[in-house]
Amino acid sequence: xxxxxxxxxxxxxxxxxxxxxxxxxxxxxxxxxxxxxxxxxxxxxxxxxxxxxxxxxxxxxxxxxxxxxxxxxxxxxxxxxxxxxxxxxxxxxxxxxxxxxxxxxxxxxxxxxxxxxxxxxxxxxxxxxxxxxxxxxxxxxxxxxxxxxxxxxxxxxxxxxxxxxxxxxxxxxxxxxxxxxxxxxxxxxxxxxxxxxxxxxxxxxxxxxxxxxxxxxxxxxxxxxxxxxxxxxxxxxxxxxxxxxxxxxxx
Amino acid sequence: xxxxxxxxxxxxxxxxxxxxxxxxxxxxxxxxxxxxxxxxxxxxxxxxxxxxxxxxxxxxxxxxxxxxxxxxxxxxxxxxxxxxxxxxxxxxxxxxxxxxxxxxxxxxxxxxxxxxxxxxxxxxxxxxxxxxxxxxxxxxxxxxxxxxxxxxxxxxxxxxxxxxxxxxxxxxxxxxxxxxxxxxxxxxxxxxxxxxxxxxxxxxxxxxxxxxxxxxxxxxxxxxxxxxxxxxxxxxxxxxxxxxxxxxxxxxxxxxxxxxxxxxxxxxxxxxxxxxxxxxxxxxxxxxxxxxxxxxxxxxxxxxxxxxxxxxxxxxxxxxxxxxxxxxxxxxxxxxxxxxxxxxxxx
Numbered sequence: 001x002x003x004x005x006x007x008x009x010x011x012x013x014x015x016x017x018x019x020x021x022x023x024x025x026x027x028x029x030x031x032x033x034x035x036x037x038x039x040x041x042x043x044x045x046x047x048x049x050x051x052x053x054x055x056x057x058x059x060x061x062x063x064x065x066x067x068x069x070x071x072x073x074x075x076x077x078x079x080x081x082x083x084x085x086x087x088x089x090x091x092x093x094x095x096x097x098x099x100x101x102x103x104x105x106x107x108x109x110x111x112x113x114x115x116x117x118x119x120x121x122x123x124x125x126x127x128x129x130x131x132x133x134x135x136x137x138x139x140x141x142x143x144x145x146x147x148x149x150x151x152x153x154x155x156x157x158x159x160x161x162x163x164x165x166x167x168x169x170x171x172x173x174x175x176x177x178x179x180x181x182x183x184x185x186x187x188x189x190x191x192x193x194x195x196x197x198x199x200x201x202x203x204x205x206x207x208x209x210x211x212x213x214x215x216x217x218x219x220x221x222x223x224x225x226x227x228x229x230x231x232x233x234x235x236x237x238x239x240x241x242x243x244x245x246x247x248x249x250x251x
Numbered sequence: 252x253x254x255x256x257x258x259x260x261x262x263x264x265x266x267x268x269x270x271x272x273x274x275x276x277x278x279x280x281x282x283x284x285x286x287x288x289x290x291x292x293x294x295x296x297x298x299x300x301x302x303x304x305x306x307x308x309x310x311x312x313x314x315x316x317x318x319x320x321x322x323x324x325x326x327x328x329x330x331x332x333x334x335x336x337x338x339x340x341x342x343x344x345x346x347x348x349x350x351x352x353x354x355x356x357x358x359x360x361x362x363x364x365x366x367x368x369x370x371x372x373x374x375x376x377x378x379x380x381x382x383x384x385x386x387x388x389x390x391x392x393x394x395x396x397x398x399x400x401x402x403x404x405x406x407x408x409x410x411x412x413x414x415x416x417x418x419x420x421x422x423x424x425x426x427x428x429x430x431x432x433x434x435x436x437x438x439x440x441x442x443x444x445x446x447x448x449x450x451x452x453x454x455x456x457x458x459x460x461x462x463x464x465x466x467x468x469x470x471x472x473x474x475x476x477x478x479x480x481x482x483x484x485x486x487x488x489x490x491x492x493x494x495x496x497x498x499x500x501x502x503x504x505x506x507x508x509x510x511x512x513x514x515x516x517x518x519x520x521x522x523x524x525x526x527x528x529x530x531x532x533x534x535x536x537x538x539x540x541x542x543x544x545x546x547x548x549x550x551x552x553x554x555x556x557x558x559x560x561x562x563x564x565x566x567x568x569x570x571x572x573x574x575x576x577x578x579x580x581x582x583x584x585x586x587x588x589x590x591x592x593x594x595x596x597x598x
Contacts, residue, residue, distance in 0.1 A: 072482075087474075087476075087477040087478075087480040087481050088474075088477060089469065089470050089473035089474045089477055089478065089540065090473065090474070091469070091473045091540045091541045092466075092469050092470065092473055092540075096466055096469065096470075099466070100466060100467075100470050100478065100481050100483060101470075101478070101481035101482035101483045102481075102482065103463040103466055105463065108462065109461050109462055110461055110462050110463045110465065110466060112460075112461060
């Protein structure tokens with residue numbers, strides 16, 4: 001168990017954004033966080049990533065309680081976050097982006113040859129098929145950019161990878177590509193937190209499912225405890241969906 | 252960790268044609284322009300293509316080029332410096348004034364000029380990074396203030412609008428040899444400023460392409476927020492760029508002061524736009540994040556050629572301004588195409 005939260009909560013002024021949420025992330029497992037807009041997904045991952053601090057409950061990393069003051073502290077503990085609006089520079093090449101902020105050095109110089117080679121190797125190790133690491137990131141598709149960001153986090157020693165809605169802006173095929181990299185990161189022994197509002201993306205790749213609704217947990221399920229249909233039903237708020245289909249039915 | 256299959260090349264890379272690869276180089280437009288302008292003038296004027304002629308048009312290219320290269324770095328980093336032109340005047344005035352009126356030797360006077368330049372660069376950088384105001388406005392303010400100081404102080408000290416007599420100062424001859432002398436190559440004398448320009452261009456290119464700082468410069472100009480998110484010291488990078496520009500202004504100011512031994516208080520006004528234009532012709536985007544030092548140096552050569560070429564052809568020098576505008580328009584159009592190409596997203 002790398003990360004664990006116990007009845008964690010967070011409020012912003014009078015707004016209770018998150019109440020008594022418990023979850024866990026294991027090495028080599030994918031924990032999916034599902035929920036509609038406003039369910040508290042972002043608040044939860046921002047606590048894990050060190051952007052916010054929790055008010056109640058406890059947050060454990062490697063079994064000991066922590067409270068991150070900044071994203072840097074989370075990163076130092078091996079918790080890397082890939083946000084939806086990726087931190088990448090469109091006009092710069094893939095390898096320059098890959099090492100931005102952590103450039104390998106050879107004497108005074110930026111070791112360009114190593115950077116190019118390592119970037120290419122890391123991408124290949126993740127099974128990411130980039131034609132040319134010299135091409136600007138701006139020419140990559142959304143899925144490819146996500147993949148580069150994931151490979152980058154893995155290379156820089158992440159043990160836990162938090163992915164904030166990596167598939168939400170993508171087409172079906174692209175989303176499939178990203179799901180494959182999530183599986184690849186999992187196979188390399190990383191704990192993955194996969195945030196999504198799409199149960200069809202979560203179910204094939206997830207090992208545990210945390211369902212959030214209006215800031216509270218609807219429960220954390222293992223894959224054996226829940227079917228895809230149940231997951232979808234819970235996500236949509238079962239009864240509500242049924243009523244909606246009645247309303248939309250002709251006659 | 253799985254062992255990466257070491258495939259050194261991807262068979263699809265060859266499909267990225269050479270033409271497309273060249274097209275994406277920021278210098279491309281400038282190189283085409285350089286060839287066109289050279290052929291245009293060389294075809295009509297034998298003097299233009301003679302060694303003496305080349306030495307003649309390389310000289311303005313050199314002093315402009317040093318500044319254009321520094322401004323190019325700053326523009327790639329996403330900022331402007333409108334005070335750079337006037338700062339060449341300020342540093343020159345400090346050099347001549349201290350050396351002729353306060354008994355400084357040339358070297359100490361130059362050092363004083365360097366310190367002032369660094370402080371002005373630092374001030375520009377700090378104001379821009381702390382307040383997040385557009386550097387266009389901040390340095391426009393510095394530009395006007397320096398312009399006022401240059402004229403006001405010079406008038407107060409000398410009663411005229413120029414300081415002169417640097418020739419009599421101690422250390423003048425050595426300093427002149429290093430910064431404003433000439434070297435003979437094949438019977439033609441070339442200004443030593445050309446060497447400084449080549450050196451500055453080479454150094455800037457190395458920094459951009461082969462140093463961490465270079466990666467940071469492209470990043471802060473391309474997307475400052477994203478750069479900061481991955482740990483790039485964005486503010487420090489920008490401040491360093493403003494200070495580099497100021498040092499370049501000091502170098503050019505000193506070169507010109509040592510060459511002419513006197514400095515007009517209004518020197519350098521209007522030059523700031525020429526630097527930016529040369530950088531843009533060299534492939535820098537006005538929005539930052541893209542460009543090249545070599546391109547800016549080539550942009551400066553195009554200027555040098557046009558500046559002197561128009562004189563060699565016996566045309567009215569007013570045509571130079573027309574030429575300037577036309578080049579700028581063409582260059583920005585070309586750059587826009589390149590940027591579109593670079594940012595086009597494949598699905």
